Amino acid sequence: MPKLVLVRHGQSVWNLQNRFTGWIDVPLTEKGxxxxxxxxxxxxxxxxxxxxxxxxxxxxETLRIILETIGLYIPxxxxxxxxxxxxxxxxxLNKDRAREKWGKEIVHLWRRSYDIPPPEGESLKDTAARTIPFLERTIMGDILDGRNVLVSAHGNSLRSIVMYIENLSPEEIVKVEIPTGTPIVYELDENGKLLNKEIRHLGD
Structure with missing residues (x-):
């Protein structure tokens, strides 16, 4: 059965500095x-x-290091x-500074609600609206052809994929945390339905 593996990138410089990163291009830390x-x-x-x-x-960079470690050269x-x-x-912005500027409750709502975006930004619903069609059009096509697929992406784009694969509601997905550098391994059947989920940690 094909496997779909999701990995959130390792710790970035702005993760370490507790800043909202979004589409800003920042590198990994040594820990990352x-x-x-x-x-x-x-x-x-x-x-x-x-x-x-x-x-x-x-x-x-996370993907490059993973593939080098495995010793794989793939598309x-x-x-x-x-x-x-x-x-x-x-x-x-530093997340504490954002709370000072807009208020703790408002920032929490922007971060943890499904469909309320921050000013000039995307909600998780908006993110899913671009991630899920791409998933269905490309990644699931590879799965249905029996290929094993590795995805290295971000907390919220991966949340969208988790929501789709595990058939979670908007209320359920906002409670899901995806830690950095921790593989989520899904085994799917020939129709793309979930058979098994495994979260891998060192020492398991």
Whole structure:
């Protein structure tokens, strides 16, 4: 049965600085590179056929390190549809400073609601509106052809995919946390239906 593996990029410089990143292109920290390496170690048993990533450096670098660690040279498709949620006016701001400016409750609503976007930005619903059609058009096509697929992307674009694969409601998906550098391994049947889910950690 084909496998679909999702990996959120390793820690970025702005993750470390507690800043809203969105579409701003920032690099991995040394810890982030180590997380990517560990993810590669955890995935050495899977023979991937194709990989997908966003147009942002932190996801691409994570993917490069994973594939190098596994020792795989496979086609890599990069697409903006897999970019992180666009945080609009919040991008670049420290999250504590944003709470001071707009209020704790409002910022929490922007971050954790499904369909309320920050100023000039995207909600999770908006992110899903670009990620899920791309998933259906390309990634699921590979799955239905029996290929093993690796996706290196971002917390919110991956939330959209998790929502689709696990058939979660908007209320359920906003509670889902996707940690950096931790592979989520789905086994799917020939019709793309979920058979098994495994979250891999070092030491498992």
């Amino acid at each position: 590179k180590e997380e990517a390496y560990k993810a590669g170690e955890l995935l050495k048993d899977i023979k991937f056929d194709v990989a997908y990533t966003s147009m942002l450096t932190r996801a691409q 890599v498709i990069k697409d903006q549809a897999l970019n992180e949620r666009h945080y609009g006016a919040l991008q670049g």
